[in-house]
Amino acid sequence: MASDSHAIDVTIEPVPRWRDRVRVWSGSAAYVRATDALIALAAASLPWSTTALAVFMLLWLIAVIPIIDWEQFILDLAQPAFALPIALVALALMGLAWSETSWAERLQGIKPLSKLLLLPFLLSYFQRSQRRLWVFAAFLVSCTLLMFLSWIVLALPQLKLAHTASGGVPVKNYLDQSQEFTLCAFSLALPALTAMRARQWRIAAGAIALMLLFIVNMLYVVSARTALVTMPVLLVLFASLHLSRRATRLLFAAVALASLLVWATSPYLRQRIADVGIEYRAHDTSGIASTAQRLTYWRKSVKFITEAPLIGHGTGAIKHLFMLDAAGQTGLDAEVINNPHNQTLNVAIQWGLIGVLLLYAMWTSHVRLFAGRDLVSWIGLAIVVQNITSSLLNSHLSDFHEGWMYVIGVGVAGGMALRARRPEKLLAGTAAARELKRIT
Incomplete structure (x- = not known):
């Protein structure tokens, strides 16, 4: 039998490894768009639902891990804005060791600060995202819908989406709503000013109208007094950064006249301010007053802090200390709480002077991210200053809602600010994009 005269040349191409397939898939434009959409949806859900926010943030973190440039990420961790949030959480973990409360309370004490671990990932990712403004736009649109619904439920309380104690609050509570509206109002200030300088009157009128709607809602419908304290601080900050002396004097004169008008026409605002004195006089009674x-x-x-000034009483110790102190007391002195309504005190009780230094160093590092005069720098700076100011009267970095406002806002705006500072490093793209090019 004759042998075959022609040999068949069969070339078997190697099957791509699963890791390479993941890199190709995660480096696609559709995947990156979906990742951007997840964080935008998280920002949009923040005014409405804690569950939806948690789900979207978890999905975003899972989606972003394959496309992080890990080499650059590790280098970025040397920067204070990246490292200090991690250091604060690490201190909370170490504080488990010297806390004298139950382990359930200790582990619960980790939860309020754990969200800070996402800040480095957000800062890293949004140095490269091409749809960074999606997040701010989604939050603004969502809060605008909430604001209009607030007016509606004030007149028709039966349309509330959840049981709330205050009129004009469709979901959650007036504290969270006021923080959202304050941030949105002052974020619109710079676009309005920029449009006026460019003689884009329609854009300027729209931004000013929306800004005033947020402010009027807080002055006539419902507001937290913390927001009323924060607003003058942000006003002074905006004027000092973006207005001339003459424009500043005109603005303050207009604000003074408007304040007199609001005081004369808003019984709600007058009552909110008058309640401060009533509540102060209730200090030695058994009544409940803010x-x-x-x-x-x-x-x-302050008494607890003086007992352990350097390293504090440990993670989760606040409720335990108040419980011990409440024994045999009556009235307000008998209350047991796990939140002293001041972020500095919250940190100092648990982790002492070391924790306070880390907290203030983190805030300072994030303020320094926003040294520019552009819109992103203004939004980022407003978020940080709002959190610092409101944390004088609340533990807003530890609180769920305001803490997430800080983490998402600083993460997105901070990433954009870092991108503007070092564009030459970002033109190379992410490690995933480089790997995609090599494979294909």
Whole structure:
């Protein structure tokens, strides 16, 4: 039998490894768009649902891991803005060792700060995302819908989406709503000013109208007094950064006249301010009053801090300390809480002077991210300053809602600010993009 005269040349191409397939898939434009959409949806859900926010943030973190440039990420961790949030959480973990409360309370004490671990990932990712403004736009649109619904449910309370104690609050509570509206109002200030300088009158009128709607809602419908304290601080900050002396004087004169008008026409605002004095006089009674509560919490907190000033009483110790102090007491002194309504005191009780230094170093590093005069720098700076100011009267970095406002806002705006500072490093793209090019 004759042998075949022609040999068949068969070339078997290697099957791509699963890791290479993942890199190709995660480096696709559709995948990156979907990742951007997840964080935008998280920002949009923040005013409405804690569950939806948690789900979207978890999905975003899972999606972003394959496309992080890990070499650059490790280098970025040397920067204070990246490292200090991690250091604060690490201190909280170490604080488990010297806390004298139950392990359930210790582990619960980790939860309020754990969200800070996402800040480095957000800062890294949004140095490269091409749809960074999606997040701010989604949050603004969502808060605008909430604001209009607030007016509606004020007139028709039966349309509330959840049971709330205050009129004009469709979901959650007036504290969270006020923080959202304050941030949106002052974020619109620079676009309005820029449009006016460019003689783009329609854009300027729209931004000013929306800004005033947020502010009027807080002055006539419902507001937290913390927001009323924060607003003048942001106003002074905006004027000092973006207005001339003459424009500043005109603005303050207009604000003074508007304040007199609002005071004369808003019974709600007058009552909110008058309640401060009533609540202060209730300090030594058994009644529950916001101002009196805070004074009691702060007085006790200072006492706890002096007992362990350097490293504090450990993670999760706040409730345990208040419980011990409440024994045999009556009235406000008998209250047991796990939040002293001041971020500095919250940190100092648990981790002492070391924790306070880390907290203030982190805030300072994030303020320094936003040294520019552009829109992103203004939004980022407003977020940080709002958190610092409101944390004088609340533990807003540890609180769920305001803490996530800080993490998402600083992460997105901070990443954009870092991109503007070092574009030459970003033109190379992510490690995933480089790998995609090599494979294909």
